[in-house]
Amino acid sequence: MSLLQTESRWARWWDKLTSNKAPVISLYWGESGLWSYEAEGAGRRWPDFEQWCAAHPGQQLRIWVGGAWVHNVSVPADMPLTDAQAVRAYARLQFVHYFGAAAQAWPLALWTQGGQRNAVALQEQAGLSLNALTGAARQHGVRILSVRPAWSHALALAAAADSSWAQAESSGLGLLEGRMLSWLSLARGQLIDVQQRYLDQGDEAELQALLQRLQPAAGNSHAPKLMGWGVTGEGLAQVTTGPHSALWLATEAVG
Numbered sequence: 289m290s291l292l293q294t295e296s297r298w299a300r301w302w303d304k305l306t307s308n309k310a311p312v313i314s315l316y317w318g319e320s321g322l323w324s325y326e327a328e329g330a331g332r333r334w335p336d337f338e339q340w341c342a343a344h345p346g347q348q349l350r351i352w353v354g355g356a357w358v359h360n361v362s363v364p365a366d367m368p369l370t371d372a373q374a375v376r377a378y379a380r381l382q383f384v385h386y387f388g389a390a391a392q393a394w395p396l397a398l399w400t401q402g403g404q405r406n407a408v409a410l411q412e413q414a415g416l417s418l419n420a421l422t423g424a425a426r427q428h429g430v431r432i433l434s435v436r437p438a439w440s441h442a443l444a445l446a447a448a449a450d451s452s453w454a455q456a457e458s459s460g461l462g463l464l465e466g467r468m469l470s471w472l473s474l475a476r477g478q479l480i481d482v483q484q485r486y487l488d489q490g491d492e493a494e495l496q497a498l499l500q501r502l503q504p505a506a507g508n509s510h511a512p513k514l515m516g517w518g519v520t521g522e523g524l525a526q527v528t529t530g531p532h533s534a535l536w537l538a539t540e541a542v543g
Contacts, residue, residue: 311348312348312349312350312433313325313344313347313348313349313537314349314350314351314352314441314537314538315340315349315537316351316354316438316531316536316537317337317352317353317354317357317416318353318355318356318357318438318465318466318468318531319354319356319465319466319468320333320354320465320466320530320531321333322335322336322337322340323530323532323537324532324537325532325533325536325537325538329534330532331530331531331533331537332532333532336415337415337416337420337421337424338424338427341424341428341430342428344428345428345429345430346430346431347431348430348431348433349430349431349432350432350434350436351421351434351436352436352437352438352440352441353410353416353435353437353438354465354468354531355438355439355465355469355470355484356411356465356468357411357413357416358409358410358411358437358439359383359386359387359408359409359411359484360406360407360408360409360437360482360483361378361379361382361383361406361407361408361409362405362480362481362482363375363378363379363404363405363406363407365403365404369405375398375405375407376398376407379396379398379407380392380396382407383396383407383409387411391409394409394410394411395409395410395412395418396408396409396410397409401479401480402475402478402479404478404480404481406481406482408437408482410435418435421435437470438465438470438531438536439461439470441536442461442470442472442515442516443461443472443479445515445535446513446515450513452510453510453511454474454477455476455477456474456476456477456508456509456510457475457476457509457510458473458474458475458476458504458509458510459508459509459510459511459513460472460473460474460502460503460508460512460513461512461515462499462502462513462515462516463515463516464495464514464515464516464517464518464519465517465518465531466490466517466518467486467487467488467490468484468486468487469484469486469487469495469499470482470483471483471485471499471502483502485502487518487519490518490519492519495519499512499514516529517529517530517531
């Protein structure tokens with residue numbers, strides 16, 4: 289998924305850099321903490337990013353940020369916004385409205401697919417900020433290739449595993465991270481919208497009801513997919529893989 293060119297470092301980090309061919313490690317950073325997947329086949333949780341960098345000097349990595357720390361805005365098609373600057377200003381107002389004055393300084397990137405304009409913002413906090421990441425990485429010679437929403441990783445994995453789903457006239461993908469659900473709407477292979485919802489009870493019945501509400505009334509041309517962790521049940525057996533697993537952090541399916 290490509291982004292419109294923006295002035296933010298958040299946007300620049302979105303695109304993978306390919307000049308260094310050394311092995312790449314992936315980290316997941318969400319409400320459950322900072323996780324890496326070790327070569328021995330077990331996940332490991334880290335107290336903070338600086339400690340991970342100290343243990344992996346000179347390493348290349350990708351960081352997948354959980355849905356709790358990235359926020360999305362879709363720009364209505366009838367909004368008379370003529371350029372990227374106007375779209376960015378509109379998105380910024382929406383983030384400030386919903387999340388308060390702190391959102392005024394959050395790194396923000398724009399992306400568009402299928403004619404739909406969208407914005408994604410990184411909710412900066414202690415440790416999880418571009419300055420903090422850059423400083424810790426520089427100190428230990430670590431090279432950050434990208435900082436992306438975890439839902440973009442889920443989308444790439446699902447598309448690589450099922451091309452018919454990825455190219456369907458309409459479908460969807462849910463990424464469940466504990467009680468946070470990111471719902472991706474797709475049309476003809478294009479991501480057109482991202483919505484986020486929290487589960488109150490965190491059980492299967494609530495999740496199924498939420499998935500039904502998020503899908504179009506007319507249904508989809510292809511059955512949607514569900515990935516992630518947090519709810520288990522007979523009908524949701526695929527929702528068992530945690531952020532420390534090989535599926536998320538040791539795969540070569542995406543770059």
